[in-house]
Amino acid sequence: MTTNEQPSRVSRTLGSQHKRLADELRAAGLSPHEAELLLSMRLGLPRHRLYLDAKREVPPDIAAVLESDLRRRLSGEPLQLVLGSVGFRGLELSVRPGVFIPRPETEVLVEQAVELASRTPGALLDLCCGSGAIACALAAELPTRRVVAVDASPAACELTRDNARRLGLAERIGVVRAGLAEALAGPFALIACNPPYIPSGDLRTLPAEVRDHDPAAALDGGPDGLSCYRRLAPELTRLLLPGGPAVLEIGEEQGEAVRGIFENTPGLERVEIQPDLTGRDRVAIARRAVD
Numbered sequence: 001m002t003t004n005e006q007p008s009r010v011s012r013t014l015g016s017q018h019k020r021l022a023d024e025l026r027a028a029g030l031s032p033h034e035a036e037l038l039l040s041m042r043l044g045l046p047r048h049r050l051y052l053d054a055k056r057e058v059p060p061d062i063a064a065v066l067e068s069d070l071r072r073r074l075s076g077e078p079l080q081l082v083l084g085s086v087g088f089r090g091l092e093l094s095v096r097p098g099v100f101i102p103r104p105e106t107e108v109l110v111e112q113a114v115e116l117a118s119r120t121p122g123a124l125l126d127l128c129c130g131s132g133a134i135a136c137a138l139a140a141e142l143p144t145r146r147v148v149a150v151d152a153s154p155a156a157c158e159l160t161r162d163n164a165r166r167l168g169l170a171e172r173i174g175v176v177r178a179g180l181a182e183a184l185a186g187p188f189a190l191i192a193c194n195p196p197y198i199p200s201g202d203l204r205t206l207p208a209e210v211r212d213h214d215p216a217a218a219l220d221g222g223p224d225g226l227s228c229y230r231r232l233a234p235e236l237t238r239l240l241l242p243g244g245p246a247v248l249e250i251g252e253e254q255g256e257a258v259r260g261i262f263e264n265t266p267g268l269e270r271v272e273i274q275p276d277l278t279g280r281d282r283v284a285i286a287r288r289a290v291d
Contacts, residue, residue, distance in 0.1 A: 012063050014039065015054030021070055028074050038069050041083050078209045089137040093163050098155045100218035102133035106194050106249055108276045109283050110137045113192045113247045116285070117142055122189030122241055126150065127181055127232070130218060132160030132173070134192050139169040146172050148188070152179045153217065181232060186239035194249040195228035197221040225251055229261050229284075237267030240288035248284045255281035262286040
Protein backbone atom coordinates (compact mmCIF):
# COMPACT_ATOMS: atom_id res chain seq x y z
CA MET A 1 0.00 0.00 0.00
CA THR A 2 1.37 3.40 -0.90
CA THR A 3 1.48 6.35 1.45
CA ASN A 4 -1.23 7.99 -0.65
CA GLU A 5 -3.64 5.08 -0.13
CA GLN A 6 -3.42 4.81 3.66
CA PRO A 7 -5.17 8.11 4.54
CA SER A 8 -7.98 7.25 2.10
CA ARG A 9 -8.59 3.94 3.84
CA VAL A 10 -8.45 5.49 7.31
CA SER A 11 -10.89 8.20 6.25
CA ARG A 12 -13.47 5.55 5.37
CA THR A 13 -13.84 4.15 8.89
CA LEU A 14 -17.01 5.24 10.58
CA GLY A 15 -15.08 6.80 13.46
CA SER A 16 -12.81 8.84 11.23
CA GLN A 17 -15.70 9.91 9.01
CA HIS A 18 -17.58 11.02 12.11
CA LYS A 19 -14.65 13.04 13.40
CA ARG A 20 -13.94 14.65 10.05
CA LEU A 21 -17.55 15.68 9.47
CA ALA A 22 -17.89 17.02 13.01
CA ASP A 23 -14.62 18.96 12.76
CA GLU A 24 -15.57 20.61 9.47
CA LEU A 25 -19.04 21.49 10.67
CA ARG A 26 -17.64 22.98 13.89
CA ALA A 27 -15.05 24.99 11.98
CA ALA A 28 -17.86 26.48 9.88
CA GLY A 29 -19.79 27.53 12.98
CA LEU A 30 -22.35 24.73 12.64
CA SER A 31 -23.28 22.11 15.21
CA PRO A 32 -20.94 19.09 15.17
CA HIS A 33 -23.92 16.97 16.24
CA GLU A 34 -25.21 17.26 12.68
CA ALA A 35 -22.52 14.72 11.78
CA GLU A 36 -24.45 12.12 13.77
CA LEU A 37 -27.63 12.86 11.85
CA LEU A 38 -25.90 12.60 8.48
CA LEU A 39 -24.14 9.35 9.33
CA SER A 40 -27.21 7.81 10.95
CA MET A 41 -29.38 8.66 7.93
CA ARG A 42 -26.95 7.50 5.26
CA LEU A 43 -25.90 4.30 7.03
CA GLY A 44 -29.33 3.44 8.42
CA LEU A 45 -27.92 3.10 11.93
CA PRO A 46 -29.21 4.32 15.30
CA ARG A 47 -26.91 6.96 16.72
CA HIS A 48 -25.43 4.81 19.46
CA ARG A 49 -24.11 2.37 16.82
CA LEU A 50 -21.97 5.15 15.38
CA TYR A 51 -19.77 4.83 18.46
CA LEU A 52 -20.01 1.08 18.96
CA ASP A 53 -19.13 0.45 15.29
CA ALA A 54 -16.45 3.14 14.99
CA LYS A 55 -14.03 0.78 13.22
CA ARG A 56 -16.58 -0.28 10.64
CA GLU A 57 -15.70 0.61 7.07
CA VAL A 58 -17.97 3.08 5.32
CA PRO A 59 -18.62 1.87 1.74
CA PRO A 60 -17.08 4.15 -0.91
CA ASP A 61 -20.47 5.06 -2.39
CA ILE A 62 -21.80 6.12 1.03
CA ALA A 63 -18.60 8.04 1.71
CA ALA A 64 -19.16 9.93 -1.54
CA VAL A 65 -22.74 10.76 -0.53
CA LEU A 66 -21.54 11.99 2.86
CA GLU A 67 -18.97 14.20 1.19
CA SER A 68 -21.69 15.70 -1.00
CA ASP A 69 -23.91 16.17 2.08
CA LEU A 70 -21.11 17.99 3.86
CA ARG A 71 -20.41 20.34 0.94
CA ARG A 72 -24.11 21.16 0.62
CA ARG A 73 -24.35 21.91 4.33
CA LEU A 74 -21.20 24.04 4.34
CA SER A 75 -22.62 26.03 1.43
CA GLY A 76 -25.56 27.05 3.65
CA GLU A 77 -28.21 24.57 2.54
CA PRO A 78 -30.45 23.65 5.50
CA LEU A 79 -29.74 20.31 7.10
CA GLN A 80 -33.38 19.27 6.58
CA LEU A 81 -33.03 19.65 2.80
CA VAL A 82 -29.72 17.80 2.81
CA LEU A 83 -31.35 14.91 4.68
CA GLY A 84 -34.61 15.20 2.74
CA SER A 85 -36.71 14.92 5.87
CA VAL A 86 -37.50 16.48 9.24
CA GLY A 87 -38.99 15.17 12.46
CA PHE A 88 -42.22 16.84 13.61
CA ARG A 89 -44.41 15.70 16.51
CA GLY A 90 -43.04 12.19 16.18
CA LEU A 91 -43.63 12.05 12.41
CA GLU A 92 -40.91 11.92 9.77
CA LEU A 93 -41.89 14.36 7.03
CA SER A 94 -40.31 14.66 3.61
CA VAL A 95 -39.09 18.15 2.70
CA ARG A 96 -38.15 19.60 -0.68
CA PRO A 97 -36.67 22.79 -2.09
CA GLY A 98 -39.28 25.48 -2.63
CA VAL A 99 -41.55 24.41 0.25
CA PHE A 100 -41.40 25.87 3.75
CA ILE A 101 -39.46 23.66 6.18
CA PRO A 102 -41.40 22.86 9.39
CA ARG A 103 -39.92 24.34 12.57
CA PRO A 104 -40.06 22.94 16.12
CA GLU A 105 -41.90 26.03 17.41
CA THR A 106 -44.92 25.11 15.29
CA GLU A 107 -45.36 22.05 17.50
CA VAL A 108 -46.72 24.45 20.14
CA LEU A 109 -49.53 25.35 17.72
CA VAL A 110 -50.32 21.68 17.10
CA GLU A 111 -50.39 20.93 20.82
CA GLN A 112 -52.95 23.69 21.36
CA ALA A 113 -54.97 22.66 18.29
CA VAL A 114 -55.16 18.99 19.31
CA GLU A 115 -56.38 19.89 22.78
CA LEU A 116 -59.04 22.26 21.44
CA ALA A 117 -60.17 20.02 18.58
CA SER A 118 -60.63 17.04 20.88
CA ARG A 119 -63.55 18.88 22.51
CA THR A 120 -65.59 19.52 19.35
CA PRO A 121 -66.49 17.12 16.49
CA GLY A 122 -66.14 18.17 12.88
CA ALA A 123 -63.62 18.65 10.10
CA LEU A 124 -60.37 20.55 10.66
CA LEU A 125 -58.67 23.05 8.37
CA ASP A 126 -54.93 23.64 7.94
CA LEU A 127 -54.29 26.89 6.06
CA CYS A 128 -50.85 27.61 4.52
CA CYS A 129 -50.12 23.90 4.88
CA GLY A 130 -46.62 23.87 3.32
CA SER A 131 -45.25 20.35 3.75
CA GLY A 132 -48.45 19.23 5.48
CA ALA A 133 -46.81 19.14 8.91
CA ILE A 134 -49.81 20.51 10.81
CA ALA A 135 -52.38 18.57 8.79
CA CYS A 136 -50.51 15.28 9.20
CA ALA A 137 -49.95 15.83 12.92
CA LEU A 138 -53.62 16.63 13.48
CA ALA A 139 -54.73 13.57 11.50
CA ALA A 140 -52.24 11.34 13.32
CA GLU A 141 -53.16 12.55 16.79
CA LEU A 142 -56.91 12.75 16.17
CA PRO A 143 -57.46 9.48 14.30
CA THR A 144 -61.20 9.89 13.71
CA ARG A 145 -61.00 13.37 12.19
CA ARG A 146 -60.84 14.60 8.62
CA VAL A 147 -58.46 17.45 7.76
CA VAL A 148 -58.49 19.80 4.79
CA ALA A 149 -55.04 21.20 3.93
CA VAL A 150 -54.79 24.37 1.82
CA ASP A 151 -51.90 26.16 0.14
CA ALA A 152 -51.47 28.44 -2.86
CA SER A 153 -48.27 26.67 -3.89
CA PRO A 154 -48.57 23.65 -6.24
CA ALA A 155 -45.30 22.29 -4.84
CA ALA A 156 -46.62 22.53 -1.27
CA CYS A 157 -49.87 20.78 -2.21
CA GLU A 158 -47.96 17.97 -3.92
CA LEU A 159 -45.65 17.52 -0.96
CA THR A 160 -48.56 17.49 1.50
CA ARG A 161 -50.24 14.75 -0.55
CA ASP A 162 -47.01 12.75 -0.62
CA ASN A 163 -46.46 13.07 3.13
CA ALA A 164 -50.06 12.14 3.89
CA ARG A 165 -49.82 9.09 1.62
CA ARG A 166 -46.49 7.94 3.05
CA LEU A 167 -47.76 8.26 6.61
CA GLY A 168 -50.96 6.35 5.85
CA LEU A 169 -53.14 9.42 6.38
CA ALA A 170 -54.22 10.17 2.82
CA GLU A 171 -57.78 8.92 3.28
CA ARG A 172 -58.41 11.59 5.92
CA ILE A 173 -56.45 14.53 4.49
CA GLY A 174 -57.87 16.41 1.54
CA VAL A 175 -55.56 18.88 -0.19
CA VAL A 176 -56.85 22.02 -1.89
CA ARG A 177 -54.84 24.54 -3.84
CA ALA A 178 -56.22 27.98 -2.98
CA GLY A 179 -55.10 31.42 -1.89
CA LEU A 180 -55.61 31.50 1.86
CA ALA A 181 -59.31 30.98 2.68
CA GLU A 182 -61.43 32.94 0.22
CA ALA A 183 -62.29 29.98 -2.03
CA LEU A 184 -63.23 27.66 0.83
CA ALA A 185 -66.59 26.75 2.30
CA GLY A 186 -67.01 25.66 5.90
CA PRO A 187 -67.94 25.07 8.48
CA PHE A 188 -64.91 23.68 10.29
CA ALA A 189 -64.60 22.74 13.94
CA LEU A 190 -61.11 24.26 14.10
CA ILE A 191 -58.75 26.19 11.85
CA ALA A 192 -54.98 25.94 12.25
CA CYS A 193 -52.65 28.23 10.35
CA ASN A 194 -48.96 29.09 10.26
CA PRO A 195 -49.09 32.15 7.99
CA PRO A 196 -46.18 34.25 6.75
CA TYR A 197 -45.49 36.81 9.50
CA ILE A 198 -42.01 38.25 8.92
CA PRO A 199 -42.13 42.00 8.12
CA SER A 200 -41.00 42.52 4.53
CA GLY A 201 -38.11 44.73 5.57
CA ASP A 202 -36.75 42.07 7.92
CA LEU A 203 -36.42 39.33 5.30
CA ARG A 204 -32.91 40.40 4.37
CA THR A 205 -31.80 40.05 7.99
CA LEU A 206 -32.86 36.40 8.27
CA PRO A 207 -30.17 33.70 8.39
CA ALA A 208 -29.05 32.76 4.89
CA GLU A 209 -30.30 29.20 5.20
CA VAL A 210 -33.81 30.58 5.82
CA ARG A 211 -33.69 33.59 3.47
CA ASP A 212 -32.20 31.68 0.56
CA HIS A 213 -34.05 28.37 0.88
CA ASP A 214 -37.54 28.91 2.31
CA PRO A 215 -39.96 30.40 -0.25
CA ALA A 216 -40.47 34.14 0.24
CA ALA A 217 -44.24 33.70 0.02
CA ALA A 218 -44.12 31.57 3.18
CA LEU A 219 -42.14 34.21 5.07
CA ASP A 220 -43.24 37.67 3.90
CA GLY A 221 -46.07 38.98 6.06
CA GLY A 222 -46.21 42.43 4.47
CA PRO A 223 -44.87 45.74 5.77
CA ASP A 224 -45.58 44.99 9.45
CA GLY A 225 -45.84 41.20 9.24
CA LEU A 226 -49.57 41.25 9.95
CA SER A 227 -51.10 41.24 6.46
CA CYS A 228 -52.34 37.63 6.59
CA TYR A 229 -53.97 38.08 10.00
CA ARG A 230 -55.93 41.08 8.72
CA ARG A 231 -56.92 39.22 5.58
CA LEU A 232 -57.92 36.07 7.44
CA ALA A 233 -59.75 37.56 10.43
CA PRO A 234 -63.11 38.22 8.69
CA GLU A 235 -62.98 34.81 6.99
CA LEU A 236 -62.84 33.01 10.33
CA THR A 237 -66.41 33.90 11.24
CA ARG A 238 -67.57 32.44 7.92
CA LEU A 239 -65.52 29.26 8.08
CA LEU A 240 -65.79 28.27 11.75
CA LEU A 241 -68.63 26.57 13.55
CA PRO A 242 -70.12 28.73 16.32
CA GLY A 243 -67.68 28.63 19.22
CA GLY A 244 -65.01 27.04 17.02
CA PRO A 245 -61.40 28.14 17.55
CA ALA A 246 -58.76 29.37 15.12
CA VAL A 247 -55.20 28.64 16.22
CA LEU A 248 -52.50 30.66 14.47
CA GLU A 249 -48.75 30.91 14.85
CA ILE A 250 -47.44 34.45 15.43
CA GLY A 251 -44.10 36.20 15.73
CA GLU A 252 -42.57 36.57 19.16
CA GLU A 253 -43.45 40.28 19.44
CA GLN A 254 -46.81 40.22 17.63
CA GLY A 255 -49.14 39.05 20.37
CA GLU A 256 -50.80 42.36 21.23
CA ALA A 257 -51.07 43.45 17.59
CA VAL A 258 -52.74 40.20 16.55
CA ARG A 259 -54.99 40.32 19.60
CA GLY A 260 -56.12 43.78 18.50
CA ILE A 261 -56.91 42.58 14.96
CA PHE A 262 -59.06 39.71 16.20
CA GLU A 263 -60.76 41.62 19.02
CA ASN A 264 -61.81 44.28 16.52
CA THR A 265 -63.26 41.73 14.09
CA PRO A 266 -67.04 41.36 14.50
CA GLY A 267 -67.98 37.78 15.31
CA LEU A 268 -64.68 36.82 16.99
CA GLU A 269 -64.27 36.60 20.75
CA ARG A 270 -62.17 35.16 23.59
CA VAL A 271 -58.81 35.98 22.03
CA GLU A 272 -55.81 34.43 23.79
CA ILE A 273 -52.06 34.70 23.24
CA GLN A 274 -50.09 31.62 24.25
CA PRO A 275 -46.29 31.55 24.75
CA ASP A 276 -43.78 28.97 23.66
CA LEU A 277 -41.40 27.21 26.04
CA THR A 278 -39.14 30.28 26.13
CA GLY A 279 -42.01 32.54 27.19
CA ARG A 280 -42.23 34.37 23.85
CA ASP A 281 -45.51 34.99 22.03
CA ARG A 282 -46.13 32.02 19.72
CA VAL A 283 -49.83 31.19 19.27
CA ALA A 284 -52.97 33.30 18.95
CA ILE A 285 -56.36 31.69 19.55
CA ALA A 286 -59.64 33.33 18.57
CA ARG A 287 -63.11 31.82 18.60
CA ARG A 288 -66.16 32.45 16.52
CA ALA A 289 -68.86 33.95 18.68
CA VAL A 290 -71.79 31.71 19.56
CA ASP A 291 -74.88 33.14 17.90
